[in-house]
Amino acid sequence: MSIADWYRQYSEGLAALSRMLWDHPEASEKEYISSKLLKQYLVSHGFEILEDGAAGLETAFVASRGNGRPYIGFLAEYDALPGLSQQCVPSPSPVSGQEYGHGCGHNLLGTGAVGAAVATACAMEEASVPGTVFLFGCPSEEVMLGKIVMAKNHIFDDLDAAISWHPGDRNRASEESYQAMLSVEYHFHGKASHAAMAPDQGLSALDAVELMDVGVNYLREHVPAGVQIHYVILNGGDKPNIVPDKAAVWQFVRAATTADLHKVAARMDDVAAGAAKMTGTTYTKKVLTGCNETRIVPALVEVMNQVMDEIPGPEWSEEEEQYAREILDHLGRTREETEAAFGEGTYEHPLHAGHLKPTGRTIDILGSSDLSDVSYIVPTCMLFAACYPYGTPNHSWAVTACTGMSIGQKGMLYASRVMAETGFRLITDGELLDRVKASFRKALGTSVYEPVQ
């Protein structure tokens, strides 16, 4: 069956599957129902589950269909976010009793990737070409875990190319490099004592945390451009009349490059050591996770963009545009603001049609993704597809409101088909795949994959 025919036949089913995931939003590392639904769909479409609980992660899996090389992988995510429960209505309205919601649209991301894998496999069989399609079920993206652990366990090593996507507000083949990132806790250890009667005998771990934060806030001024630091205090002691013997702060460091990240992380360790010295305390460091920045493969961006030139994007109905305008109103985004940022007519027609052309350069963006580590191992590309109105902040109720209904579903089906066509071209055109691999080697330069932590 051709890819176009496949989507004609199965789009409705895919949309329904994405809605089932939306109806069961699950926390990172707990995506039991979501991963099961996706696996069931794959198995019912001729895929074999090669690994269940891949890389020691309960809700990770690897499925495949086909024979021989090349190996093309599609990457699925399916975790949800706390605090973003929302009904399918265009105003803030949580589902009562439900904490989680698909405010990053991973119900669409996972389902779209699964659809692309099946459609590609069907098209390959019809064309009688060798090759194997893999679907990687990658859990826990929101806590920067799944693909990092899978990468460290060499799950992606044999692939010839990896393809993914993410819901967004505009359609484009991504040239965007996410930030390298480190998530690290500093736990200070002091000595408890009565804060009034024997303060001289206490060593305050909380003082160390506060001094560390002051030091980090001074450090901010002297970091390479593009570095961001954010933190929360995890533990500041129990009661004011007890000198806290334990206190902890959780820091995120982000940088445009992994090299900058390591430099700033080393300075942060010095700040922690200084805070410990000043307060007579000691500290231990717990690195939770980290990722590299993304390596963009220009030749692969070009393939994906060519596919997008040929495949029509979604057509939005008047009801969908009205829904999107109501969301913008509730987000407080005025016509003026929207049009100033996205162009004339974008308030009247708040859902993107068509696609943005590549610029030919890598664009540094804010935020991080565990996809970046995969991009060091194998030529990797992704697209963004419009699944919500212009300027909608990700990780918001407004995203949840769109990812459970036709706006998000249409974006997903478009992205899925673009991914399938891209995968099919890479499988069937050896020269193209060679060009992509050369472009990847050039993008990588002398760097080799090293996990950040």
Ligand SMILES: [Zn+2]
């Ligand atoms: Zn996401």
